[in-house]
Amino acid sequence: MKSRVSLDGILPVDKASGMTSHDVVAIVRRAFSTKKVGHCGTLDPLATGLLLVTIGKGTKIQDLLMSEDKEYIGTLRLGSITDSQDAEGAILERRSVPHFSALQIEKAFCQLTGDFYQIPPMVSAIKRNGVPLYRLAREGKNVERTPRFVHVHAFEILSVRLPEVDFCVECSKGFYVRTYAHDIGMILGCGAYLQSLRRTRSGKFSLHGATTVEEVKNSSWDLLKRRVLSLPVVSRLRSA
Numbered sequence: 001m002k003s004r005v006s007l008d009g010i011l012p013v014d015k016a017s018g019m020t021s022h023d024v025v026a027i028v029r030r031a032f033s034t035k036k037v038g039h040c041g042t043l044d045p046l047a048t049g050l051l052l053v054t055i056g057k058g059t060k061i062q063d064l065l066m067s068e069d070k071e072y073i074g075t076l077r078l079g080s081i082t083d084s085q086d087a088e089g090a091i092l093e094r095r096s097v098p099h100f101s102a103l104q105i106e107k108a109f110c111q112l113t114g115d116f117y118q119i120p121p122m123v124s125a126i127k128r129n130g131v132p133l134y135r136l137a138r139e140g141k142n143v144e145r146t147p148r149f150v151h152v153h154a155f156e157i158l159s160v161r162l163p164e165v166d167f168c169v170e171c172s173k174g175f176y177v178r179t180y181a182h183d184i185g186m187i188l189g190c191g192a193y194l195q196s197l198r199r200t201r202s203g204k205f206s207l208h209g210a211t212t213v214e215e216v217k218n219s220s221w222d223l224l225k226r227r228v229l230s231l232p233v234v235s236r237l238r239s240a
Helices: 021-032 056-066 102-110 133-138 177-188 213-218 221-227 231-239
Strands: 009-015 037-040 048-055 070-078 080-082 091-094 114-118 148-161 164-171 192-202
Touching (some): 009 056, 009 231, 021 037, 021 048, 021 221, 037 056, 048 056, 056 231, 070 177, 102 148, 177 192, 213 221
Antiparallel strands (some): 009 048, 037 048, 080 091, 148 164
8 A cells, every 4th residue: 555644634524414423434534544533523314514524633623623613504394293303213293383474483493592501312422321312212211311501693594485494503512403493393382303404614614625425435645635624724714
């Protein structure tokens, strides 16, 4: 194998649907022939969009990058409640959807702005006595979860096509957009789940110029090397 100079930095990846964040990390590890790879902020298999993959010494600033605000574009579907709060879960309840006006829906979103607490979903990687909640959920268990303090900086209703609502939200770290969709459905009284989600920004990094998973798999080493943002570049972007 050709000798390759070790790289240190961040590779912004546009994650595809149907794969885990760890799947992306494994693909990058193979592409760069290095084990020192991590990621900043897990995206569920359902979700697509920006995943910051850390390489080499870039893993040392992983926690710093994860602490920054995020932006998402999503679609919630009114009228049903699922056990995972998204489209991949089993439907627990169906309810009729009134003919909501755009103003009524906007008022529901307004109730979840600024500072508030979220109760994380059972289908999550948060651990209880060392066991991820999603494993307990698979066993049919529902345990008490500690509410998380979160913040929504801004939101925008992009489209209302009942029973679907397209939206954009800018939020703090640790924010569950699945729970956001679920809670909005509860405010409206008809239930809701997250149908689709795409992360468009993480801190100062956006999807613009992000490398697709297929490009990571199929591009040459030289091309991939040019896609990695060096640590000095990352520092300049964050301070801009």
